[in-house]
Amino acid sequence: MLAGYSLGELGSIMAMQGFAGLILFSVFVLMALGLAVIFGQMGVINMAHGEFMILGAYVTFLTSKLFTTYLPQAFGVYFFVAVVLAFIVAGALGMLVEWALIRRLYKRPLDTLLATWGLSLILQQVYRSIFGAREVGVDQPDWMMGAMNITNSIQIPINGLIVMVLTTFIAIGVYLLIFRMGWGKQVRAVMANRAMAGAVGIDTERVDRITFGLGCGIAGIAGSAFTMIGSTSPTAGQLYIVDTFLIVVFGGAASLAGTIASAFAISQARSTLEFFLSGSMAQVIVLLAVIAILMIRPQGLFVLKVRR
């Protein structure tokens, strides 16, 4: 299919295609980071992760409405306020859920899966009751729309750039918090031996709650960012859940670097294959490849044992 085009055209397409892969990569990292914290660090399977993302999207929607009504002159920057709010609201709900539900199930990881599935049903219906079954439209300020022209033939999506920047910041933040500031050490200590961690003075309940809240908060930010590129409806969260889990599992649950590496591998594979094949086949091939690799090298990728 590449015959009959000039080198210049092909070069521009390659550049844009590379960038498309990078955007997909950022999207995947953003989706998976929250889950990597919750599943990787705590061993909890949170099937309601998608619903926490959509909560972030709805918060962004409400923020945009508030700005349109009360602060129209500041509409250009509402998105940054929304990201912070999304983090706070989703994180707070996450902590509430941890307190009410998750802490009773730490010894039964498979059961967290079922309970959080129930939670996701409830959240979907809550969104439907509050915002209606239809999609809501989240307005963006003009500067966030459209493309940046690098050259005449190379255009870079601005919303993609914003997602990339946001992802970079959050990934660095998570890295610092979990691996540099000792928080991760506490989390891992609690996970390895709850009684012992408690005995050496770690407030285990607080560690659990804040970690879960943090993961949900990051999901909220992801949801907020996705209002730029996807749909906001009560059931939209379901679209992300399989991909997200596979990325985290593929990367090896405990390591942030693993999550990022796996997001990179999957996004590049998918974005390249989609260019040459139809979208459906690309997705099937990538999923199958991921599973095949997981079968061949489970020991290399599964670096962490789930808390039992």
Added chain:
Amino acid sequence: MQTSTDYLLAVEGLTVSFDGFRAVDDLSFYLDRNEIRVIIGPNGAGKTTVLDLICGRTRATAGSVNFKGHELTKMREHEIVRAGVGRKFQTPSIYEDLTVFENLEISYPRGRSVFGALGFKRDAAVRERVEQIARDIFLADHLDQLAEYLSHGQKQWLEIGMLLIQDPALLMLDEPVAGMSVSERKKTAELLHRVIQDRSVLVIEHDMGFVEEIAHKVTVLYQGRVLSEGSVARVKADPKVVEVYLGH
């Protein structure tokens, strides 16, 4: 010099490294038929790892483990068991949701394939053998009880019983008397004395009183290597051993 095949178990040049850390480093030792060998050593010396390597739970990076002419490092766990190696874990590893009878029955060496298990009949021979073992391990009155409700000592006995029912040529025990009350310990020692007849035994143990009671030979491990080997008296007198282990 004997060749390695004359021994029941010949461990030669056994090495395993985890991310560059050599938990067991070029380890060699030999175990005679009917010999009772105790492995001692400070924490982190690699004692449990040696047992893991022999029974296939951990794969060796290099070296060989020869058991009755079988190269164990190339075999899978259940094949090693079927070749005659039994292994008791440090914390009692029994099936808490099953009764004592069922725990022993599962270990009975028959019907180990999927369809063998499906067609397995609980006949007189099975029942007799289970009851006999149960008497040996002081649990004859507990056959119908769920293993979950046994005391810690009884759980240790049950696990030993689960090994005995397979009549292994090599029995490996990881701290069999750890965490027991004085009376339980006494009974366990008595039990072990009985079960170690007519077979080779590899024991990890910290309790020196117990070690002196049973050991034919002692191997002292330190940082994954053999520090000293010989009779209890000889090892106790070895200044290197005193320094790293007994003396602290």
Added chain:
Amino acid sequence: MSDDAHAPHSLFRRRLMQGLVALPAAAMLPRAAWAASPATAAVNTTGLAVTDDTVTVGILHSITGTMAISETGSVEAEKLAIAQINESGGVLGRQIKIIQEDGASDWPNFAEKAKKLLASDHCAAVFGCWTSASRKAVLPVFEQYNGMLYYPTFYEGLEQSKNVIYTGQEATQQILAGLDWVNRTKGSKSFYLLGSDYIWPRTSNKIARKHIEAHLTGCKVVGEDYFPLGHTQFNSVINKIKLTKPDVIYAIIVGGSNVAFYKQLNAAGIDLSKQTLLTISVTEDEIVGIGGKNIAGAFACMKYFESLKNPNNEKFVPAFQKMWGANTVIGDVTQAAYLGPWLWKLTAEKAGSFDIDKIVAASPGIEFKGAPEGYVRIHENHHLWSKTRVGKALVNGQYEVVYETSDLVQPNPFPKGYQ
């Protein structure tokens, strides 16, 4: 089921009514009196849920699950139509009672609920279904229990059942006129076909491809791609489009994917005021989620747009928004759903009975002059004669009508040469 057999009867009725209305005394009577509720035994010989003053119908759409996004509008339209019919005196003198069931976006569940509505509730008619899959699932049920389904969605065609009235367009009604128009007015020669990966987009694109290759001279398809339902990443295909530079992007993407597609299209710098995009899957409903700014300039080929200027629509839109909220938008399918109860009422009154077989027999030729889209008529193949229109999306989320076929387009669910 030819029209002629019943023509004398209906002609007689019309004359009779005209005569009655002309009488001064009759004008004084309450409206229901001249509609003169006929005896229940006469209008219902097959055990439907009809009493002396009520008739029960079913509404069967997804109000939970992923399809609730799309189907909500249809439920609202059907309830509005039924409320209006009840206000104007009901059907054959009977008020309509509604039993609403939730299909829950699950096809076997649709079949289960359809069975309940027919076998247990004995509904005289059911208004419902949205996806083809749900319709295919309930179809055997309607045929077995001899029920009547009014199905509102534009769909791929290839079907015709005695027990279904299709109030939306079959594929050729929606596709051909739009392609002709874009070829004629924009001089477009090359087309890139996109779709969600299921039967409606694939069949529609198949028809579009045949039409482009066989009937539009010098035109060709330069690419065709499908994406799983719910796909949200379109940057790669957008690059492919940029590479092939088609005159027209022909997009049949549905559901949440739409939002992702148009937002990413906009972000990739494809300006829809320069690049022609023709869709048959984005109604005003979807634009709410996409955002008017992201899709402004695109063309949609439908039979109805909320902005249509005609007396019927100018009454319909305010009535709808009064009932369901001033911000509610009305898309093509919503309007088609609104037609269902009205067509059924007209048919029942022409047949003088609720009996399914009589409704089936009376259906061909039923005319509804009050339709918001303008005059429609039921074809013998149970689809509607209706006009095809092209609208241009505006920033405010509405379409501006830029083209309208001069005549009603004949429905042709089994198009020769397109299969």
Added chain:
Amino acid sequence: MTFLTRKDMLWFVVLALVLLIVFPLGLETFRLNLFGKYLTYGFVVLGLVLCWGDAGILSLGQGVFFGLGGYCMAMFLKLEASTPAATKIQSTPGIPDFMDWNQLTALPAFWQPFHSLAFSLVAVVAVPTLLAFGIGLAMFTRRVGGTYFAIITQAFAAILTILIIGQQGYTGGVNGMTDLRTLLGWDIRTDHAKMILYFVNAVLLLGAALLSHVVRRSKLGRILVAMRDKEDRVRFSGYNVAHFKIFVFCFAAALAGVGGAMFTLQVGFMSPSFVGIVPSIELVIYCAVGGRTSLLGVIYGTVLVCAARAAFSEAMPQLWLFAMGSLFILVVVAFPTGLAGVYRTYLDPRLDRLLPWLGRGRAPTTATVERPMHAAAME
């Protein structure tokens, strides 16, 4: 060794009475047909009892096996319905309608054997079993288990859904295979046929429950439980753990396939909406509500949840989702042993006091020592 204790026997007979007499007499035909549909899920949850309850292997892809069994049956029925006479308006008469719409001009090779009922019936069991064998072989010998296994089975469900929907010329796509009419000339759409199919289904389900009971009562059943508790101990007792896991996974898949075939026969079509992730999780939840270690409990649980869902959603669909979500959470958090657990804790002891003769079925010797879930085994 007694195969069924008296109490097991009693409860099994009670279930048989409920399925074969109470439901048929107490329900109108169309409701009975619905219950027949619910009972097809019963096959899947029986398999889950062994796979998840006993062996601790949680599969979130049971819908895949249910779907495959259903598709195998549907392929036979579709071919029978697509006679040249019935499809003469197509460009290629004699092939299923959806193939014709997708420009296929001949029946694909892999469809050919489905002209034979015998082949199709074998395929109903064999296809899901073979797939399960392949997945199991790859996963269990590599020691993938627990949450990872759950997530990977979920990915399989996603892949198969995309494939079925994408390859619509061969599979009927998202619409599925619809308009199935006759089985060897016998019209399966009439009320009478549905009644007969209900009884066939109920009897098969009772048979499946007995078969599952046989497996659980064998040493293999005890090894499954042992594996869930202490996998290493089983391995170091000389068993190849992977083989046992593969077996139980295949067993569950085979049962699910039978359920799928019965579903197709009773509902009259098969669509990919059963292959996806959501139904697979729902099946697990039915199992959890019934009590994941009780064969009879899960059947009651399934019927109860499905019936409650139908009743709720008729009245207030919004409430239904809240109710369903809360039920899942409640069961998992507060009643992890489900209905069967409630029975065991509250009803069983009373029953023993009221009807002491029931207990006598259990001999006091070691010969009939039972598992802790013994009461659940058949209640």
